[in-house]
Amino acid sequence: MRAVVYKGPFEVAIEQVDNPRIQHPNDVIVRVTSTAICGSDLHMYEGRTAAEPGIVFGHENLGVIEETGEGVTSLSRGDRVVMPFNVACGFCKNCTAGFTGFCLTVNPGFAGGAYGYVAMGPFVGGQAEYVRVPYADFNCLKLPEGTEKETDFVLLADIFPTGYHGNELADVRPGESVAVYGGGPVGLMAAYSAMLRGASKVFVVDRVAERLQKAEEIGAVPINFTEGDAAQQIKEQTGGEGTDKGIDAVGYQAVAHGEDREEPAIVLNSLVETVRPTGALGIPGLYVPRDPGGPDEQAKQGMLLVSIGRAFEKGLRMGTGQCNVKRYNRQLRDLIIEGRATPSFVVSHELPLDQAPTAYEKFDKRVEGYTKVVLHPHE
Ligand SMILES: NC(=O)c1ccc[n+]([C@@H]2O[C@H](COP(=O)([O-])OP(=O)(O)OC[C@H]3O[C@@H](n4cnc5c(N)ncnc54)[C@H](O)[C@@H]3O)[C@@H](O)[C@H]2O)c1
Ligand SMILES: [Zn+2]
Numbered sequence: 409m410r411a412v413v414y415k416g417p418f419e420v421a422i423e424q425v426d427n428p429r430i431q432h433p434n435d436v437i438v439r440v441t442s443t444a445i446c447g448s449d450l451h452m453y454e455g456r457t458a459a460e461p462g463i464v465f466g467h468e469n470l471g472v473i474e475e476t477g478e479g480v481t482s483l484s485r486g487d488r489v490v491m492p493f494n495v496a497c498g499f500c501k502n503c504t505a506g507f508t509g510f511c512l513t514v515n516p517g518f519a520g521g522a523y524g525y526v527a528m529g530p531f532v533g534g535q536a537e538y539v540r541v542p543y544a545d546f547n548c549l550k551l552p553e554g555t556e557k558e559t560d561f562v563l564l565a566d567i568f569p570t571g572y573h574g575n576e577l578a579d580v581r582p583g584e585s586v587a588v589y590g591g592g593p594v595g596l597m598a599a600y601s602a603m604l605r606g607a608s609k610v611f612v613v614d615r616v617a618e619r620l621q622k623a624e625e626i627g628a629v630p631i632n633f634t635e636g637d638a639a640q641q642i643k644e645q646t647g648g649e650g651t652d653k654g655i656d657a658v659g660y661q662a663v664a665h666g667e668d669r670e671e672p673a674i675v676l677n678s679l680v681e682t683v684r685p686t687g688a689l690g691i692p693g694l695y696v697p698r699d700p701g702g703p704d705e706q707a708k709q710g711m712l713l714v715s716i717g718r719a720f721e722k723g724l725r726m727g728t729g730q731c732n733v734k735r736y737n738r739q740l741r742d743l744i745i746e747g748r749a750t751p752s753f754v755v756s757h758e759l760p761l762d763q764a765p766t767a768y769e770k771f772d773k774r775v776e777g778y779t780k781v782v783l784h785p786h787e
């Protein structure tokens with residue numbers, strides 16, 4: 409079958425690889441109809457990780473079940489399903505507590521597994537014609553038959569739940585104000601989720617015009633960080649107080665304000681300034697224990713200069729980590745089915761799989777409005 413294969417920094421190719429096969433009675437094989445490219449894929453694409461050439465990318469997968477293992481009980485051939493990017497067993501200590509992003513059994517020596525991702529276990533990615541799903545009864549979320557709302561549903565694999573998770577970590581409640589740093593797919597989903605949860609005022613901070621425009625279209629207040637300190641701009645619009653809650657949807661690739669160089673701690677420090685005393689921060693943006701591309705020796709070891717003293721002084725709570733997608737995906741699916749959520753506004757491009765190399769290049773450069781790309785392997 410054809411698949412998106414990592415060749416080395418800034419290069420992916422469409423190559424022929426072996427078709428996946430059932431390896432365990434609770435596996436299914438899914439014929440992938442939609443699979444999205446993620447900001448997290450770019451970390452590997454840019455050569456910032458230990459990802460080896462040859463890895464098949466793709467952790468945001470939706471498709472139709474082609475084949476079921478003999479132990480699968482709740483799924484049948486022909487079912488349309490979307491899979492959390494987390495591969496999880498369903499029975500370990502963390503999974504049973506709802507922390508499926510930190511499964512203890514699928515990826516020995518590490519808490520958490522994912523498809524097509526470095527250090528996240530042996531699970532081949534789904535930017536391909538077919539994908540194998542382990543513990544399928546647990547990991548597949550059934551969708552209505554047909555092809556309706558496919559572009560909304562594929563976002564249930566990662567970014568819609570992840571944006572929602574940012575709100576959960578920040579404990580966003582009705583009537584509160586929220587500052588979201590990052591207007592990429594995760595940031596836009598975080599802002600959208602804040603509104604679903606009844607936030608009164610939502611700010612989105614970025615510098616990319618199309619992204620700020622999308623934020624404005626959904627009713628958020630766009631803040632361009634190249635036009636002055638973001639925390640200051642937000643304080644001016646909240647009576648000098650700052651927001652109740654803050655979400656980091658940028659991660660360690662944060663860019664310094666006013667300059668074009670990376671400053672990995674800048675968003676964390678801006679959030680500490682932006683959020684009012686006793687507020688809370690949700691940090692779904694990715695930080696890593698090692699960053700070969702870090703700007704200094706400490707950053708290379710994943711250690712950043714964050715003003716914890718200021719956070720203490722303000723009594724801020726913080727939460728971070730991978731999204732436990734399964735904790736929210738059923739409820740978010742039902743909001744889509746009932747027409748109360750339409751996250752697909754974030755999707756800028758739908759392309760056949762063969763165009764993945766160009767799509768990666770443009771998405772990486774954030775040009776031509778590339779915000780979120782969905783690939784269709786069978787078109
Ligand atoms: N926790 C999880 O489970 C999870 C899941 C998916 C993605 N992520 C992470 O979430 C982050 C965002 O993902 P994405 O796909 O939206 O990525 P993205 O790269 O498309 O978006 C990040 C945005 O941040 C903006 N930005 C850069 N510096 C900034 C600054 N100083 N202030 C404000 N904005 C700034 C960029 O212009 C960009 O638009 C990434 O770190 C990704 O790895 C985490
Ligand atoms: Zn993703």
Ligand SMILES: [Zn+2]
Binds near residue numbers: 498501510
């Ligand atoms: Zn588990």
